[in-house]
Amino acid sequence: MTTGSLTAGRARLRLPRRQIPVLATLALLLVMYGIGVSQYTAFSNVQVIFNVFIDNGFLLVVAIGMTFVILTGGIDLSVGSVVAMTAMVSAWLLQEGLPAALVLVIALLIGPTLGLLMGCAIHFFEIQPFIVTLAGMFFARGMCTFISGSSIPITDGFWTRISQERIGDPRGNFVSISVLIAFVVVAVAAYTLAYTRLGRNVYAIGGNPQSALLMGLPVGRTRIAVYTISGLCSAIGGILLSFYTLSGAPLIAVGMELDVIAAVVIGGTVLTGGSGYVFGTVLGVLVLGVIQTLITFDGSLNSWWTKIVIGGLLFAFILLQRLIGIRYK
Amino acid sequence: MNATMGRYRAVTGHRLFWPAAVLVVMLAANTIYRPGFLSIELKDGHLYGSPIDILRLSAPLILVALGMTLVISTGGIDLSVGSVCAISGAIACMYISKQPDQNSLAVVLAALAMAFGVALVLGAWNGVLVAVIGIQPIIATLILMVAGRGLAQLITQGQIITINSEPFRAIGLGHLLTLPLAIFIALAAALVVAAFTRRTALGMIVESVGGNAEASRLAGIRSGRVVFLAYVLSAACAAIAGFMMTANVSSADGNAVGLWVELDAILAVVIGGTSLAGGRFFLSGTIIGALIIQTLTTTVYAMDISPQTSLLFKAVVVIAVCLIQAPAFRARFTRRRRNVPTPNAIADKPKEQVPA
Numbered sequence: 001m002t003t004g005s006l007t008a009g010r011a012r013l014r015l016p017r018r019q020i021p022v023l024a025t026l027a028l029l030l031v032m033y034g035i036g037v038s039q040y041t042a043f044s045n046v047q048v049i050f051n052v053f054i055d056n057g058f059l060l061v062v063a064i065g066m067t068f069v070i071l072t073g074g075i076d077l078s079v080g081s082v083v084a085m086t087a088m089v090s091a092w093l094l095q096e097g098l099p100a101a102l103v104l105v106i107a108l109l110i111g112p113t114l115g116l117l118m119g120c121a122i123h124f125f126e127i128q129p130f131i132v133t134l135a136g137m138f139f140a141r142g143m144c145t146f147i148s149g150s151s152i153p154i155t156d157g158f159w160t161r162i163s164q165e166r167i168g169d170p171r172g173n174f175v176s177i178s179v180l181i182a183f184v185v186v187a188v189a190a191y192t193l194a195y196t197r198l199g200r201n202v203y204a205i206g207g208n209p210q211s212a213l214l215m216g217l218p219v220g221r222t223r224i225a226v227y228t229i230s231g232l233c234s235a236i237g238g239i240l241l242s243f244y245t246l247s248g249a250p251l252i253a254v255g256m257e258l259d260v261i262a263a264v265v266i267g268g269t270v271l272t273g274g275s276g277y278v279f280g281t282v283l284g285v286l287v288l289g290v291i292q293t294l295i296t297f298d299g300s301l302n303s304w305w306t307k308i309v310i311g312g313l314l315f316a317f318i319l320l321q322r323l324i325g326i327r328y329k
Numbered sequence: 330m331n332a333t334m335g336r337y338r339a340v341t342g343h344r345l346f347w348p349a350a351v352l353v354v355m356l357a358a359n360t361i362y363r364p365g366f367l368s369i370e371l372k373d374g375h376l377y378g379s380p381i382d383i384l385r386l387s388a389p390l391i392l393v394a395l396g397m398t399l400v401i402s403t404g405g406i407d408l409s410v411g412s413v414c415a416i417s418g419a420i421a422c423m424y425i426s427k428q429p430d431q432n433s434l435a436v437v438l439a440a441l442a443m444a445f446g447v448a449l450v451l452g453a454w455n456g457v458l459v460a461v462i463g464i465q466p467i468i469a470t471l472i473l474m475v476a477g478r479g480l481a482q483l484i485t486q487g488q489i490i491t492i493n494s495e496p497f498r499a500i501g502l503g504h505l506l507t508l509p510l511a512i513f514i515a516l517a518a519a520l521v522v523a524a525f526t527r528r529t530a531l532g533m534i535v536e537s538v539g540g541n542a543e544a545s546r547l548a549g550i551r552s553g554r555v556v557f558l559a560y561v562l563s564a565a566c567a568a569i570a571g572f573m574m575t576a577n578v579s580s581a582d583g584n585a586v587g588l589w590v591e592l593d594a595i596l597a598v599v600i601g602g603t604s605l606a607g608g609r610f611f612l613s614g615t616i617i618g619a620l621i622i623q624t625l626t627t628t629v630y631a632m633d634i635s636p637q638t639s640l641l642f643k644a645v646v647v648i649a650v651c652l653i654q655a656p657a658f659r660a661r662f663t664r665r666r667r668n669v670p671t672p673n674a675i676a677d678k679p680k681e682q683v684p685a
Contacts, residue, residue, distance in 0.1 A: 121648070121652075124657065125651075125657045125658045126655060127651050128606075130467075132648075134592055134647065135643075135648045136644070138644035139644035142638050143641065145635050145638045146638050149635055258471070258474070261471065265468060271465055272465060302486075302487055304479040304483055305483075307476060307478050307482075308479035308483065310475050310476070311473070311476020314468070314471065314475065315472045318464050318472070322463065322464060
């Protein structure tokens with residue numbers, strides 16, 4: 001009898017509990033877009049959506065890396081600084097006259113190396129991820145100013161060409177190459193998490209590290225891998241940012257880790273790990289982007305409202321996750 | 330020989346040994362680099378010198394770290410302290426700047442009381458989120474960390490509020506008995522917290538909640554209430570620290586006050602030997618940790634290195650202190666020294682457990 005009423009309840013609900021946060025984010029995004037369209041005539045322009053992607057492409061890539069880390073129940077505070085360091089190093093090496101291809105390879109290697117080292121420190125020495133990545137954050141930010149105290153412009157031909165390349169339709173709507181790169185990263189990440197052994201291990205460790213260990217899953221290797229992936233995503237994000245700003249500045253992307261964590265949480269990933277989707281993170285980044293666009297369109301609201309709204313949304317989504325009973329520590 | 334070894338073990342094994350050693354090494358390095366570093370001189374009835382400066386400037390960090398110690402001891406973390414500093418400083422400055430007589434003591438006291446009250450409310454908000462609703466502390470306080478910066482800017486309307494109030498300025502730059510007043514405030518706060526936690530059962534209750542909240546609850550401790558109190562106390566400490574930071578420069582900047590102080594405070598607590606997992610806490614260790622961080626900052630300034638680059642040194646110190654304290658690292662290190670051929674235990678531990 002009890003089971004009967006239970007299944008009846010399930011059937012009426014239909015929605016799998018795990019996907020409710022993602023659907024809520026999707027609904028929120030649509031509502032916000034609807035508000036924008038109804039209030040401002042220019043908002044319905046497709047280019048507004050494209051601009052959200054152009055302005056937040058690097059944030060999206062970094063948030064994807066963070067999703068991996070948070071899914072295992074860890075956290076990576078170093079992402080913002082690694083983004084800045086990658087942009088800084090590329091700008092500096094290009095200024096020194098190195099060929100663009102070589103600079104690209106070096107810049108893309110720095111992030112994963114730092115991530116690998118942090119992962120090793122977390123796994124082998126059992127130091128809290130929070131502290132290790134905090135040290136990584138200090139290190140990367142310190143390296144930025146060590147390279148140069150002021151911003152370095154990028155004048156390299158390859159960089160400027162990619163930065164100015166517009167891919168679009170005849171009506172003048174366009175996206176940048178960075179957006180395409182971000183989409184590729186999203187696709188690869190979504191495939192990895194959903195269909196590969198590594199992806200299943202990530203979910204298993206986030207769900208219960210002890211059980212994962214007893215099942216014989218490579219907990220250590222996976223844990224080190226997610227921090228390396230996050231480092232790689234931050235490095236790609238840094239390259240995209242340098243395409244976007246055509247410079248490397250020591251104080252760029254300060255506090256970005258908070259935006260990234262907020263985007264991942266708003267996207268429905270649970271901070272204790274084990275539950276969440278790449279698609280949710282994409283939606284989370286879009287929500288942040290649309291909030292900024294709305295506030296820009298309004299004109300009378302000041303930039304600090306962005307922070308207050310993001311804080312409010314964080315609260316609402318965490319409460320939602322709590323109410324529908326996703327496991328918390 | 331054995332007795333000496335035993336004594337050596339007892340000293341190096343003491344929880345305050347490594348933090349204190351790091352502090353002494355840093356002070357020594359400073360003195361070698363700049364022989365006048367440790368000299369203190371008396372001018373106009375006030376003591377001046379680098380050590381005094383370090384003490385004065387570390388006062389806000391000590392305050393924030395005190396509250397953070399208790400929060401971390403309950404197994405939580407409070408990321409919002411920097412924002413609470415900014416909000417309390419902003420409210421106090423805003424209120425004082427609106428009054429006709431900024432130098433009146435009553436005005437300053439009213440401003441402090443108001444800002445302190447708001448901070449308590451913010452602390453209670455964190456406490457409710459964690460203890461009543463049961464949200465993971467790191468994310469519950471992240472809400473206020475992000476939104477609080479916005480609120481502080483909302484209060485100051487994005488401006489830097491400058492005030493000209495002697496009594497308020499005294500909180501940061503005043504003197505008492507030849508020493509800066511800020512030192513006494515931090516010391517008083519430390520003594521009050523120490524008295525309440527170490528002279529009563531409160532400290533043990535906090536530790537037991539951090540060790541196992543559910544078991545403590547079953548043992549008759551109101552875990553929720555203890556956790557709630559820890560967050561309120563943390564916000565209260567952050568508010569006083571916020572007053573000091575704004576009083577130091579006689580102005581409130583919603584963006585800059587207390588920026589990253591939460592990270593420094595967490596570092597101070599961890600350097601002091603309190604585990605981020607909760608449980609036992611060490612107030613004296615936290616104070617030494619805060620002094621280490623401030624000494625590092627002062628050293629870097631004194632050596633003419635850009636303040637941002639000081640982060641590099643901070644990273645090195647953090648990793649060094651954490652590695653020294655990590656049991657896994659110690660075990661590996663001592664084993665290697667004794668030359669016992671054990672393959673790295675940590676990496677193999679998973680494999681041993683599999684058949685079970």
